Amino acid sequence: MLTDTEAAVAREVLIHGPLSRRALAARLHLSPASLTRLARPLLDAGLLVERDDEVDGSVGRPSRPLDISPAAGAFVGVKLTGERLYLAVTDIRAELLDRAELPLDDLSPEGVAAAIVAAVAAVDRDDVRGVGVSLGGHVADGIAVDAPFLGWRGVPFARTLAERLDTPVALENDVVALSEAERWFGVGRGIPGFAVVTIGAGVGLGLVVDGRTVRTPDAGIGTVGHLTLRADGPVCAQGHRGCADGLLTTTAIAARVSTSLGREVGFDRALALARAGEPAARDAFDDAGDALGTLCALAATLSLQSNVVLAGEGMDAFDLLRGRTEAAISRIRPPSASAVSLHPDDAGFTAWARGAAAVAIQAAMGRLPLPR
Incomplete structure (x- = not known):
């Protein structure tokens, strides 16, 4: 098994690699000799591998970056x-x-x-x-x-x-x-801090600050779903008017389109209708885009993180939502604030x-x- 220090070396290469020995030693605040000593058993065992030579700007031989083995x-x-x-x-x-x-x-x-x-x-x-x-x-x-x-x-x-x-x-x-996953391997990789907004059957909010995911008893339990985003919006299943759940969930969008058309329509069908220009479906997704922009602006403002990762099965509709989402963010964020950068992950349930x-x-x- 790995020692704590060996695990730290492997973890750094896993998240940020391939890395030259010089860069890895700097990240871990180790001397080159200490890094060589720690990396050797990992290389001998096959957990780490050396990639082809590359020039890293230093004097001397080209470096052979260290990477995690795909056989791990x-x-x-x-x-x-x-x-x-x-x-x-x-x-x-x-x-x-x-x-x-x-x-x-x-x-x-x-x-x-x-x-x-x-x-x-x-x-x-x-x-x-x-x-x-x-x-x-x-x-x-x-x-x-x-x-x-x-x-x-x-x-x-x-x-x-x-x-x-x-x-x-x-x-x-x-x-x-x-x-x-977004912090280590996904669209948030390399970003030290960001909010995560998920839309699907529910609405979720995660937070990464200084490279660490925030974990509290309230993290991820869906309280953000009942944050009011539109005073005159629809009522959610728990009786909250204009909340995120009532505007952004796949079930809420499908229910609104079903009511407008007088027949039951699932989310995928509602999405197809909106893309085809059906007015009732298009209105539902326009309102969802406005709500998503409001939520992203609030998340960025309250968390002090100007990067927002968007994920969840509802991201299938982001091509329809994006314009309204970005416009809503621009309306809400003060001009002096950092611009909000959106990082969509459209992998759906696979994510x-x-x-x-x-x-x-x-x-x-x-x-x-x-x-x-």
Whole structure:
């Protein structure tokens, strides 16, 4: 297993590599001799590899950048909803290798665990180093404290699943997990601070500050969904007028278009109608774009982070939302404030599952067996 210092070297290369030895030593505040000593066993074991020579601007021989080995194992991420599980198999850099989508017929902890075990077995790989599971709700120390989409309270699901899989399991809130994936591997990589706004069946808010994802009991539990964005907006299922949930969720948009047309329309159909110019559908997405811009402006203003990562299955509609979103941000942000930069991740549910894989990768750093 890796020592703490070896894990720090591997983690830095994983997140920021390939890196020259000079750059890696500087990032870790190590002398060149100390870095050489620490990197040697990782290279000998095959966890790190050397890339082709490159000139790094220093005097002397060209450097051979260090990179993480693609043979470091596979990781499985599972995103749970109240109806389905979305599975992603990734390498150690969270690059997608495979994915699957399966129904959840039994929402009991035992039923969901059995479904995940079957899905992981179907992956048919012998190099899975860890499994990550993400879900909506409050998660702490591997326990689903409150997961309303699944009807769970106080369920030690990480332990239950790990016992069945005989593989380390990381359990995390879905927005926190997605924020971690964007920070380490996604569109937020290299950005020291950003807000994460997710739109889909719910509306979520994550936050990364100084390279660390904010984790509090309120992180990711959806309180932002009931923030009022439009005083005369529609009423959400909990009776709040003009809140984010009532304007931005896929279900709210579909319900509004259905009411306008006098027939039931799902989100995908509503999106297709809006793209075709159907007035009622177009109005719903225009209002959603205005609401998203308002939410992004508020998120940037209150978090003091001018970068906003946008993700979630509702991002399928971002081509329709973007113009109104950017216009709303411009109206709300004062001219003296930093311009808000939007970073869309349009991977949909795959992004959620990849987030779950990312927390499994993070948990594995330090306990990865050195490949031989």
